[in-house]
Amino acid sequence: MHLQGAPNEIMCRAFPTTLKGPARVWFSKITLNSVSTFKELSGLFIKHFIGGQRCKRSSTSLLNIKQRDDESLRLYVTQFNKEALLIDDANDKVLVTAFTNGLQSGKFLFSIYKNDLKTMADMLYRALKYMNAKDAVSARKGRFEEAGKT
Template sequence: MAKYAVSDAVKCRMFPSTFRGVAKEWFTNLPPGSIAKFCDFSSEFLDHFSSRTVEDLFDTRQEECETLEQYVRRYSAISTRFKELQPRVCVCAFKGGLARGEFYYELSRELACSMMEVRARAQYYILKEEIEAHKRKGERTAKVTVARERVQGKETSREHGSIQAGRFIKKKKREITPLENGE
C-alpha cells in the first residue's frame, strides 16, 4: 500500500469540501487567517462539534447576540448526537438554555413533546424577531411584509401584486389607451 504525504495546506482546503449544513456555516464564519495548521483546524472543529456528555447539552445557552433561529439551528445540531435520550429531555435542555422572552414563556405554559415540535412552534417567533429587526433598521421591504403577513396568518394579495411561496410576484399593469374618434 502506497502512502502519500499531503501538506497541511491541501488538508485544510480539502476537509471543508466535505462540510454540509451547520458545519459549512461554522466554517464560513471562521475569521480569515485564523487557521495556520491542519492540526489546529481539526481540533477547532472537534471542540466545536463534539459534545460528549448530556451535561454539554444542558450547558448549551442562547448567546446574547444570537437570534432564536440561530439558537434553534445550533441546538438541533448538538441534540442530534443524543438519539438515545427521551425527546422531552432534549426539549427541557433546550428551554433551559433559551433566553427569557415570548417563546420561552410560551414553552413554559405548554412544553413541547419533541424537538420537531419545538422547531415548528419556534417558526412564529423567528418570523416575529425578523420583523422587529427590520423595524429597528427602519426597513420596509417586501420580505418584512411577507413575514408580517405570515405571522398574522393573513392571505397575501394586493392590488399591485401577490406573494406566492414566499416570493413577491408583481402583477402586470393593464395599459388603457383612450379611444380615437370617440369609439
C-alpha cells in the same frame, strides 16, 4: 476495484483521489515508496483513523448550551441542533428540557412555558413560527420607516 481485479498499483494511485481534509493531509505525509501493497495502505489508514471515531456524547452535555445575550434565537436553534445530532438515542424529554433551559428569558420562552410543549419537533416548529413572525414584523416596520422618509 477489488471486484474488478484492479492491480495494487492502480488501487494505490486511485486511493488518494477519494480523500479530503485530514485524510488527504495524512496521506501526503506518507514517505514515498514506504507502502508496497494496497492492503498495507488501507491498514495504515485504518490504524491512523480508527482513533478518530466519534465519541458518544451524553445528553446531559446539552445542558451546557446557553443562548448568549447577543445571540439570536435562529443561531441558538442552529447551535443546539448541531450538538443534539452528536448524541445517540437522545430522549425527547431531555432535549426539550435542555433546549428550554438554555433559552434567554423573553417572549419566546414565555410562549414555550405557556403552551407546555412535549416534543422537540413541536419545540422547533414553534421556534420557526416565532422567528418567521419576528422577521415579518421587522420587515413591515422597515417598510413603514422607508415610507415615512419619502
